Amino acid sequence: MSPPYGTRLSGKVAVITGAGSGIGLESSVLFASEGAQVVCADINEKGAAATVEKITSMFGAGRAVSIKADVSKEEDVKKMIHLAVSEFGKISILFNNAGIMHPADDNAITTSEDIWDLTMKINVKGVWWGCKYAIEEMRKTGGGSIINTASFVALRGAATPQIAYTASKGAVLAMTRELAVVHAKENIRFNSLCPGPLKTPLLMEFLNTEEKKNRRLVHVPMGRFGEAIEQAKAALFLASDDSSYMTGTDFTVDGGICAAY
Ligand code: NAD
Structure with missing residues (x-):
């Protein structure tokens, strides 16, 4: 990324989960480049801190802070949202992006209750906790934008x-x-981001053979895996006032998968 940087998020405060890698990392840097102050949260403390270092080296001090937060734990999520308020005065954007895909064989017959419960705890309960605490804060300042990462699957x-x-x-x-x-009249917008298959650790660890990668690519009309930055650019649109009349959408950025039969 090189100057000139933008102003699409100037005056806004964003909290991004899973900020240490992939979509969360690229979005943290992109949002900061557009003027946002960013709370970078991740269960991987070093990853989140490295993202803040990157932002500081590019845009100067006072633009981002990191926090170790496991989104499946209510207390961690509460602290993460409150950090935005104590550090930067408010929260305008929440990007509930952290998620896991268990690398084990996970079909209905072979999956285990442990895998099921862990996946639901992080991918679903984590999003609920984030929304709960962000809504409480956004109400005080007249609204905000919440983006929840789902998937084309x-x-x-x-x-x-x-x-x-x-x-x-x-x-x-x-x-x-x-x-x-439910929250449309409070000016709190919610949209789902539905990425296609990406070249990030989450998927590459799952599709761990060339055969599995090629099997997945058969379904992608563009014939390639997506880049995390391509998702970050979509998240920026959903976070910014450019999408001011959008709420409740399943926003797909998937190389054409959902258009194919
Ligand atoms: P990634 O592995 O690069 O990054 C995920 C980040 O989430 C990591 O930094 C990890 O430490 C963090 N994380 C995991 N569990 C956490 C927890 N309990 N609390 C806080 N942080 C946690 O993966 P990515 O591809 O950038 O994935 C981001 C989101 O995109 C996920 O929700 C994923 O399900 C979704 N997604 C990914 C793909 C893909 O192909 N990669 C496709 C569709 C949707």
């Missing part, structure tokens, strides 16, 4: 089975729509 059946993951992302879509409707 929640809109189409995944050919490589990952049943707990798919179910968790379907829950994110449903929860996001209801929140959008």
